[in-house]
Amino acid sequence: MKKFFVVFAFFAALVFVTSCGGGSKTDDRTDTGEDVSDEDVADEDVTDEDTVDTASADNPDSENPDTIPDSGDFQTDDSDTMQDDADLTDDNADSADDDADSADDSDTDPVQANPCDGNPCAGIMYSTGACTVTNGGYACGCYDHYSWTGSVCKAESRVVDCTGLPANAQWNTAESVSQTWNGEEWYPPETGTYDTNPSSSECIFKCNSDYDWNGTECWRPVDPCDPNPCSGILNANGECLATGDTTYVCKCSPGFNWTGTSCSALPECSTSNTGPCYDSTTNLTWSAKADAIYAWSDSVSYCDGLKEGGPDWRLPTISELRTLIQKCLFTVTGGSCRVVDTGDSSTSCLSHDSCWTEGDCFSCSADSTEGDSKFGDTGWFWSSSVLSDDSNLAWCACFDNGGVSYDTLEFSYSVRCVR
Numbered sequence: 001m002k003k004f005f006v007v008f009a010f011f012a013a014l015v016f017v018t019s020c021g022g023g024s025k026t027d028d029r030t031d032t033g034e035d036v037s038d039e040d041v042a043d044e045d046v047t048d049e050d051t052v053d054t055a056s057a058d059n060p061d062s063e064n065p066d067t068i069p070d071s072g073d074f075q076t077d078d079s080d081t082m083q084d085d086a087d088l089t090d091d092n093a094d095s096a097d098d099d100a101d102s103a104d105d106s107d108t109d110p111v112q113a114n115p116c117d118g119n120p121c122a123g124i125m126y127s128t129g130a131c132t133v134t135n136g137g138y139a140c141g142c143y144d145h146y147s148w149t150g151s152v153c154k155a156e157s158r159v160v161d162c163t164g165l166p167a168n169a170q171w172n173t174a175e176s177v178s179q180t181w182n183g184e185e186w187y188p189p190e191t192g193t194y195d196t197n198p199s200s201s202e203c204i205f206k207c208n209s210d211y212d213w214n215g216t217e218c219w220r221p222v223d224p225c226d227p228n229p230c231s232g233i234l235n236a237n238g239e240c241l242a243t244g245d246t247t248y249v250c251k252c253s254p255g256f257n258w259t260g261t262s263c264s265a266l267p268e269c270s271t272s273n274t275g276p277c278y279d280s281t282t283n284l285t286w287s288a289k290a291d292a293i294y295a296w297s298d299s300v301s302y303c304d305g306l307k308e309g310g311p312d313w314r315l316p317t318i319s320e321l322r323t324l325i326q327k328c329l330f331t332v333t334g335g336s337c338r339v340v341d342t343g344d345s346s347t348s349c350l351s352h353d354s355c356w357t358e359g360d361c362f363s364c365s366a367d368s369t370e371g372d373s374k375f376g377d378t379g380w381f382w383s384s385s386v387l388s389d390d391s392n393l394a395w396c397a398c399f400d401n402g403g404v405s406y407d408t409l410e411f412s413y414s415v416r417c418v419r
Contacts, residue, residue, distance in 0.1 A: 002170040019241035126153035146183035168218040235263035257309035271376040287417040303417035318383040328364035328402025337361035362403040373399040
């Protein structure tokens with residue numbers, strides 16, 4: 001009896017295991033309505049190995065949580081999982097490469113043209129021809145003292161202080177100037193030059209008060225007539241005239257000539273004393289005849305600048321010139337020729353139409369003994385008297401015949417000065 005129970009328990013356990021792992025066979029039987037008894041179970045020679053194999057073979061797809069899979073199955077599943085992970089990693093890597101390529105494509109700017117192609121600087125004036133690419137386009141290289149403005153090479157400008165101010169001088173308005181490069185130098189120059197006309201754009205200086213410019217410096221002239229050296233000179237009228245920085249002449253009384261230290265008596269004018277000489281009949285002093293002939297205006301300048309024996313020389317009037325005429329009764333002083341210059345318009349007669357006739361003023365014969373000069377001069381001599389009715393003509397005297405006439409100012413005649 002005891003043995004029976006042992007066997008029964010064994011088969012019961014076997015049935016339990018079979019019902020759990022081999023549900024297929026049990027279900028088939030149940031579906032067909034077969035009555036499975038203990039005896040049937042007992043009759044079947046079933047082992048643990050058969051049960052496991054049968055269940056596996058009959059229902060390979062069954063999912064039984066109590067069924068323990070083979071270790072080989074675990075290895076296969078792990079291998080498949082690892083392969084899937086590797087494939088996923090490769091996909092992620094490919095995706096990252098694609099993203100990187102996409103980023104590279106988005107960061108790449110389109111290729112732009114080089115603004116220096118064809119060298120736009122080659123034709124720019126004052127450019128060296130060098131072209132440099134900038135953020136805004138290009139820049140051309142310029143010569144020294146020229147700057148690139150974006151389109152041209154422009155000459156540079158600067159402001160500098162004026163230089164070269166001499167002693168005893170001051171700037172004549174501007175003390176600094178704006179200079180511009182002219183291709184060779186800065187202009188206007190910063191070195192000052194002398195000019196009494198003020199300028200706000202150039203370096204100009206002038207001498208201080210009481211100083212004069214002598215061409216190289218501002219200096220204070222010393223007046224050789226202060227104190228007056230002529231005040232104690234015999235036969236001098238006390239008048240002093242400076243002729244240079246340290247030289248002077250004293251004005252002598254009529255009939256006397258300044259020698260440089262004294263007033264000496266002059267000889268009487270005659271054919272043997274042709275000047276300087278003194279004409280006691282008219283109280284006039286005459287110079288020597290000029291070595292050259294001059295047009296009228298140059299004759300005036302010549303006498304104004306003469307310093308022979310003293311100052312105050314001038315071109316004689318027609319009345320003074322007539323005092324030298326000899327023997328022509330028509331033209332000597334007081335003759336019938338009415339052309340006179342007294343220095344007073346109310347008593348002078350200088351009109352051609354009213355004062356001159358050929359018979360009264362130009363009728364003496366050249367070979368007559370009546371025509372001559374106190375000095376024995378011949379030819380035409382200018383007077384300072386201009387015709388009152390034609391300022392382009394001046395009166396003159398002809399010492400060939402003692403005649404008085406007129407001529408255009410451009411003609412050149414001889415000159416004697418008077419004082």
